[in-house]
Amino acid sequence: MSQYTSTILVTGGTLGLGFWAAYELACNFPNSKIIISARSDKENAVDRLDELVQKRNSSPSNRKERQIGFRPLDLSSTSKVRKFVEDFAAQGYPPVSSLVLNAGVQFHEGKEVTLSSDGVEMTFAVNHLGHALLLYLLKPHMTTDARIVFVASGVHDPAQKTGLPDAKYETAELLAHPTDKNGYEVNQGGFQRYSSSKLVNVLFIYALEERLKKAREAGRSNWTVCAMDPGLMPGTGLAREMGPVVMWLVTHILTRMLWLLKLAIRSQNVHLPQNSGKNLAFLASKKGPDAMQSSGQYFEGARAIDSSVDSHNKMKQEDLWRWTVDFLAKDGEEKERFENF
Numbered sequence: 001m002s003q004y005t006s007t008i009l010v011t012g013g014t015l016g017l018g019f020w021a022a023y024e025l026a027c028n029f030p031n032s033k034i035i036i037s038a039r040s041d042k043e044n045a046v047d048r049l050d051e052l053v054q055k056r057n058s059s060p061s062n063r064k065e066r067q068i069g070f071r072p073l074d075l076s077s078t079s080k081v082r083k084f085v086e087d088f089a090a091q092g093y094p095p096v097s098s099l100v101l102n103a104g105v106q107f108h109e110g111k112e113v114t115l116s117s118d119g120v121e122m123t124f125a126v127n128h129l130g131h132a133l134l135l136y137l138l139k140p141h142m143t144t145d146a147r148i149v150f151v152a153s154g155v156h157d158p159a160q161k162t163g164l165p166d167a168k169y170e171t172a173e174l175l176a177h178p179t180d181k182n183g184y185e186v187n188q189g190g191f192q193r194y195s196s197s198k199l200v201n202v203l204f205i206y207a208l209e210e211r212l213k214k215a216r217e218a219g220r221s222n223w224t225v226c227a228m229d230p231g232l233m234p235g236t237g238l239a240r241e242m243g244p245v246v247m248w249l250v251t252h253i254l255t256r257m258l259w260l261l262k263l264a265i266r267s268q269n270v271h272l273p274q275n276s277g278k279n280l281a282f283l284a285s286k287k288g289p290d291a292m293q294s295s296g297q298y299f300e301g302a303r304a305i306d307s308s309v310d311s312h313n314k315m316k317q318e319d320l321w322r323w324t325v326d327f328l329a330k331d332g333e334e335k336e337r338f339e340n341f
């Protein structure tokens with residue numbers, strides 16, 4: 001039996017924002033097991049996190065079981081997400097009290113559409129579909145007041161004029177299976193697919209909140225959900241598709257010149273991942289009335305703000321929810337289970 005009372009799962013917890021959120025959560029919740037996931041842990045994030053946490057707590061933990069663990073997860077493949085949940089359940093971790101759905105990918109502008117092993121456009125597959133399946137399948141392993149946070153982005157909102165192409169949502173099917181015929185492959189480069197996937201994150205939390213509200217009112221669960229824009233964070237791995245030169249410039253120059261970046265993009269919403277990680281951990285650990293009151297909200301950092309006009313479109317929210325359940329459920333029983341919270 002685990003020495004911990006609950007589990008906090010952070011997808012994409014090996015790098016960037018997820019790493020720093022996991023760090024804050026581990027420091028602030030010493031009784032929680034922290035599981036970070038990604039396709040691999042090449043840079044040994046678990047050991048680095050352990051070291052940082054012990055330094056901040058200024059005493060080594062005397063528990064036999066390590067607080068932070070890694071489990072491999074590839075969100076681009078539905079069969080691998082299913083395998084992850086099976087393995088996760090077999091580990092005997094305590095129930096999940098916070099689910100931080102943070103992992104994300106971005107492809108650069110000139111890149112052709114990449115398809116996942118399920119034949120779905122890769123940005124949509126990783127940033128949305130894998131997370132949705134993870135959430136549906138983890139349901140039986142979560143506490144009754146579990147908190148869910150989706151990491152979205154200000155780029156979902158054309159009114160924010162972030163410099164990325166406007167997000168575009170007509171139907172989930174068109175985002176999942178772009179072809180020349182439907183115009184998406186021709187018109188949408190990697191950046192627009194990314195903006196659109198972040199709009200999908202926000203549409204999805206609103207559709208989920210509709211279900212969670214009913215479940216809370218019926219006394220079935222007290223789950224809450226929110227979405228967060230961490231702001232522009234130079235120095236994370238998100239730009240890695242753009243090649244080593246861009247990555248070097250961003251990591252070594254821009255992280256030291258946040259003021260310049262703020263001036264250039266005319267926004268104060270630029271942060272180091274350490275700072276955004278704190279905000280993400282703060283939102284992920286809300287419980288009780290505070291969590292209920294902020295359920296279904298969109299945050300910029302730790303501040304609730306309004307999301308884009310398009311994200312409030314109920315038809316789009318429901319189209320996304322239905323398509324997602326239909327695509328992911330392997331039979332009628334699962335469909336009903338995924339649909340009803």
Ligand SMILES: NC(=O)c1ccc[n+]([C@@H]2O[C@H](COP(=O)([O-])OP(=O)(O)OC[C@H]3O[C@@H](n4cnc5c(N)ncnc54)[C@H](OP(=O)(O)O)[C@@H]3O)[C@@H](O)[C@H]2O)c1
Pocket residue numbers: 011012013014015016017018037038039040041073074075076102103104105126151152153154229230231232233234236237238239273
């Ligand atoms: N950086 C920014 O300026 C910015 C701004 C707004 C929002 N965001 C959002 O913040 C979140 C975190 O981004 P970041 O900047 O911290 O990126 P990052 O440094 O590139 O970290 C991404 C994490 O996701 C994991 N990941 C990537 N593909 C995956 C897959 N197929 N399955 C499972 N895990 C996968 C990565 O590990 P592996 O590659 O080893 O799997 C890594 O741990 C994303 O949702 C992003 O959209 C970022």
